Amino acid sequence: MREKLRRRERKLYNGTKFVICMSVGCGLLLIFMIGFMYFGAEKISFADLWNGLFHFDEGNFNHVVVRDMRLPRLLADIMVGVSLSVAGAVMQGNTKNPMADSGIMGISSGSIFAVVFMMIFLPDASRLERIGYSCLGAGISTMMIYLVAFIGKKGITPERMVLSGMAISTLFSSITSGIVLKEGLTSEMLKYTAGSSANAIWMDVSVSAPFFLAGFALALMISRSLTVMNLGDDVSKGLGANTAIIKLSSTLVVLVLSAIAVIIIGPVGYVGLMVPHIVRHFVGTDYRLVLPSCAVLGALFVVVVDLIARIMIAPLEFPVGILITMIGVPFFIFVSRRQRGDAFGG
Amino acid sequence: MLRGTVINIVLAGLLLIVFFFGCNVGQYRMSIGKVFETLFGGGDESSRLALFEYRLPRLCLAILVGLGMGMSGVVMQDLLHNDLASPGTLGVSAGSGLLVTVYVALLQTNNSSAILLPVLALLGGLGSAGLIFLLGTSRKKRLQPTRLIMTGVAMSSAYGAVGTFMMLLLDDSQLEFLQRWQAGELWGVRWDYIVVFAIWILLFGFMTYRGGRTLNVINVGYDIARGLGVNVGRQFIYLSLCAVALSSASVAFGGNFFFLGLIGPHIARRLVGTDARVLLPASGIVAGIIVLLADMLVQGWTFLANIPTGIVISVLSVPYFLYLLMKA
Amino acid sequence: MKKHGVIFLLVLCVAFMSFLGACKTEDKKENYETVPILEDVRPEEEKMNTFTDLNGNEVTYNMNTRRIVALSGAGDLVAFGIRPLAVSGSTTTSGYESFFKGVDLLDYNTPFNAEEILSYKPELILVYQNMEQDNIDKLTKIAPVIPLYRESFDFEVRLGYIGEIFGLEENAETLIEYAEQVKEAQLAKIEGMGIKDKTVSIFYYAQGVSIPPTDSWYFNKIIYDYLGMKRLPIAEEFLENADNPFTPISNESLRNYEGDIVIYADLSAAGLEPEIPEILQTNPGWKTLTAVRENRVGVIDATLYTEKDVLYLQAQYDGIIKAFEKATAK
Structure with missing residues (x-):
């Protein structure tokens, strides 16, 4: 009885924290969104900002900057942030591995391969084709990772996921670097892997938006089941959850969301690792709370980092992917050190 | 044991055969008769040059890299009781690679002395192994090999990211050198390098082999080993150091052959069983044969010209690894 | 099931290997045989x-x-x-x-x-x-x-x-002498086009628009030294910082780098007709350039300019002049 009460108390406590987390996160996000629109390589007045958004004049350069450069980039950053962190959280729940991340797990290796493939064989590919192919690449590598981890007696375990991810990504990156070295594309390749959302346009946003929304909605729909599933397969079976369907749909979520991030910003890792960690620290392990918080904080994180990348060496661009990595690696080491006791189901 | 020894001798014979076969593969065409003639002191100047200056050092290097990686893999797998441990999966070779990348990027050079590169690689490997142990273990709990490996995989991706960042500072020729090196290319094809490398491998190979019995006992279980009077902690560190030294030198001269340290022990274990005293040489020899074959493909088949050997090894061994993973 | 898996993987691996080898690009056919045909007049005997x-x-x-x-x-x-x-x-x-x-x-x-x-x-x-x-x-x-x-x-x-x-x-x-003549002829052409003192901006695209660094690309030497065209001061400044060539210019500021003549250097033409890729045409920063809006951007095949051998000189000049013509068309 007492135990039950305490649990209930904790639930309430997490709920309060969730509300705080969401409201502070949303507030900060709003502030930084305005900051993102206002600051940049070119100076723009608030009046121009306002008019650019609501009374657009094609002849006015400042309006163009606001509507065609900053706004799509801001939206792209938000989508990337939400996608990466939600995909990371779902993946961590799905594989029961708190260190899962689309970059670390090798999902992006498939899309890098696709990009290199296009550089060589389809240099004239249109933007839409590019998006299609890199999605296809990400999709194939994800399928292969899950397939390999799935076939076998034990089924999906965190360890098998990591190893199959590693193997598949080694396969793809070996072939990629083979082509790159044979064709002498090393420096172009490196620029792509650095990652940047600087060239996102409205079309990118509008093409990915429906998939993004669908993926995000699906993630929210399965959030309850994910929580239950994390209690253990037996418990969830006892509670009548259909594990196979949930696993399938969560894989779909991971696939769609990581693919969106990859086509917009390139192969960027660590967001999906960092944000869910911080969020779980605040709101616990209930995915109904974790996923929305991840979305808000993920968007906030990418928007802030990209704002820094834009104004750090203006009028030049700093690759945002590198900035994220520079934050991500130390964070990762810190987390794995703290996690020593309870990671990997230990 | 006896069976294992016999198989080892057979394997060594096979290695020798592949080696002789390798003597006949290359862009400079020689008849088999001429190769033999040259090997035993005859032949004209060109064939001597091709054989002794280009082919033999390459083949020796390939074998040495295989020996180093293969033995190192066995030690790591036995120490951690896990078939998936290897210099590649534990991130040790990525750590070695990172330090060399940093060195090339900071000093803006791709000329390196024969001693400096392995030492750097060793430092990188040791640092990386230390870091993985620090992050993957805890004082309160027992050693969990799976966690170590997962930490290793994640750490190697972190090293990769840092390496990419460093590479953005490089000019094109250094960039190409590093990329090829990271993909795994036998680049130290010089007799003086090979002598250093061979001494290194012999020394640490011998030291590892001496620990073979201990390795067997540890492989059964830490507690049992302790019960049998083995100082597990000390032996663990000693053997890990040997393994890191073996793999680092291989990484320094042969680049990052990711799966080699994993596949070699696996195939060898199927052939000779789990006794470390026969497994160690067998695994080294098997890995050596793999590198030899891959290198012969690159050297002999112009179709694969300009592709680093490591890529051929990866592409060939990933399917086998996946097969193992599916079966496991 | 298991066996099928293995066979599948094997096939996959063979496919990838052949894929690696098959990476070869085709060249276009064009003749630049204005180079004087010289004979190797050395005697045969060893000296x-x-x-x-x-x-x-x-x-x-x-x-x-x-x-x-x-x-x-x-x-x-x-x-x-x-x-x-x-x-x-x-x-x-x-x-x-x-x-x-x-x-x-x-x-x-x-x-x-x-x-x-x-x-x-x-x-x-x-x-x-x-x-x-x-x-x-x-x-x-x-x-x-x-x-x-x-x-x-x-x-x-x-x-x-x-x-x-x-x-x-x-x-x-x-x-x-031939090299000198070719250069003189091109200078005369430039004179004839009346663009002698114009400023020229060269851009390339790799995850963002940037300016190709001087040393690696021979077209810089030809345009700015042999033909005596001018660079914008802001571009000079950009190139002075050694780290810059890797860093793209912000789309917002790109128009500040636009000179009288805008040239796009296609790094990946590899023998095909050089062109502005769609990914750049739709780039919001690129679209703010006046030259882009007036459809007068000259395009050169950058891969033609990796070697400085005299054999290719005429073709290299021709490529540049052609780009200039496009860039100055009314």
């Missing part, structure tokens, strides 16, 4: 010569040898009338087939495969200027090695040096 190379090393070799392998300067050598046994480097042969008759292309070029070179049994190996001493030593065991000027832009130095190596000073004179 040993000792020569001090550009690094100050003394090399003794047979200066009448026909058995040459060249890792650099292929375009210069064939213009001299010399036909090496094999060449490598970024050699363009298409459009110049008659010059490269009987000349092999080396398969391995990273940087070389000693055995492959040995298999030609050369008597002289010509290498690029910055080859590491280690590699030079390695090749010296096969045959005498002489490095050629690769980075030098000065034809008198480049060609004079090759003339000296082979005792073909007259051919060198002819080629130097």
Whole structure:
């Protein structure tokens, strides 16, 4: 009885924290969104900002900057942030591995391969084709990772996921670097892997938006089941959850969301690792709370980092992917050190 | 044991055969008769040059890299009781690679002395192994090999990211050198390098082999080993150091052959069983044969010209690894 | 099930391997045979010569040898009338087939495969200027090695040096004169187009628009030095910082870098007709350039400008003039 009460108390406590987390996160996000629109390589007045958004004049350069450069980039950053962190959280729940991340797990290796493939064989590919192919690449590598981890007696375990991810990504990156070295594309390749959302346009946003929304909605729909599933397969079976369907749909979520991030910003890792960690620290392990918080904080994180990348060496661009990595690696080491006791189901 | 020894001798014979076969593969065409003639002191100047200056050092290097990686893999797998441990999966070779990348990027050079590169690689490997142990273990709990490996995989991706960042500072020729090196290319094809490398491998190979019995006992279980009077902690560190030294030198001269340290022990274990005293040489020899074959493909088949050997090894061994993973 | 899996993986792996090997691009056909056709007038008999190379090393070799392998300067050598046994480097042969008759292309070029070179049994190996001493030593065991000027832009130095190596000073004179004539002719064209003092901006695209650094791309030298066109001060400033060439310019500021003439350098044309890729055409920063809106952006094939050999000079100038014409069209 007492135990039950305490649990209930904790639930309430997490709920309060969730509300705080969401409201502070949303507030900060709003502030930084305005900051993102206002600051940049070119100076723009608030009046121009306002008019650019609501009374657009094609002849006015400042309006163009606001509507065609900053706004799509801001939206792209938000989508990337939400996608990466939600995909990371779902993946961590799905594989029961708190260190899962689309970059670390090798999902992006498939899309890098696709990009290199296009550089060589389809240099004239249109933007839409590019998006299609890199999605296809990400999709194939994800399928292969899950397939390999799935076939076998034990089924999906965190360890098998990591190893199959590693193997598949080694396969793809070996072939990629083979082509790159044979064709002498090393420096172009490196620029792509650095990652940047600087060239996102409205079309990118509008093409990915429906998939993004669908993926995000699906993630929210399965959030309850994910929580239950994390209690253990037996418990969830006892509670009548259909594990196979949930696993399938969560894989779909991971696939769609990581693919969106990859086509917009390139192969960027660590967001999906960092944000869910911080969020779980605040709101616990209930995915109904974790996923929305991840979305808000993920968007906030990418928007802030990209704002820094834009104004750090203006009028030049700093690759945002590198900035994220520079934050991500130390964070990762810190987390794995703290996690020593309870990671990997230990 | 006896069976294992016999198989080892057979394997060594096979290695020798592949080696002789390798003597006949290359862009400079020689008849088999001429190769033999040259090997035993005859032949004209060109064939001597091709054989002794280009082919033999390459083949020796390939074998040495295989020996180093293969033995190192066995030690790591036995120490951690896990078939998936290897210099590649534990991130040790990525750590070695990172330090060399940093060195090339900071000093803006791709000329390196024969001693400096392995030492750097060793430092990188040791640092990386230390870091993985620090992050993957805890004082309160027992050693969990799976966690170590997962930490290793994640750490190697972190090293990769840092390496990419460093590479953005490089000019094109250094960039190409590093990329090829990271993909795994036998680049130290010089007799003086090979002598250093061979001494290194012999020394640490011998030291590892001496620990073979201990390795067997540890492989059964830490507690049992302790019960049998083995100082597990000390032996663990000693053997890990040997393994890191073996793999680092291989990484320094042969680049990052990711799966080699994993596949070699696996195939060898199927052939000779789990006794470390026969497994160690067998695994080294098997890995050596793999590198030899891959290198012969690159050297002999112009179709694969300009592709680093490591890529051929990866592409060939990933399917086998996946097969193992599916079966496991 | 298991067996099928293995077979599937095997097939996959074979497919990937053949894929790796199959990466080859095709060249376009075009002729630039205005280069004077010169004869290799050296006598056949062996004549040993000792020569001090550009690094100050003394090399003794047979200066009448026909058995040459060249890792650099292929375009210069064939213009001299010399036909090496094999060449490598970024050699363009298409459009110049008659010059490269009987000349092999080396398969391995990273940087070389000693055995492959040995298999030609050369008597002289010509290498690029910055080859590491280690590699030079390695090749010296096969045959005498002489490095050629690769980075030098000065034809008198480049060609004079090759003339000296082979005792073909007259051919060198002819080629130097030819280079001078081509340059004069192009200068006259520029004069005729009335764009002598215009500023020129060259851009390339790699995850963002940026300015190609001076040294790596020969078109910079041709446009800004030989033809005497001007760069914008802001572009000069950009290039002064050594780290910059890797960093794209913000789309918002791109229009500040626009000169009178805008040239796009296509890095990946690889022998195909150079063009502005769709990914750049839809770039919001690119669209703010006046030249883009008026559809007068000249396009050059940057891969044509990796080598500075005299053989390609006419084609290189033609490419630039064509781009200028497009860029100044009304």
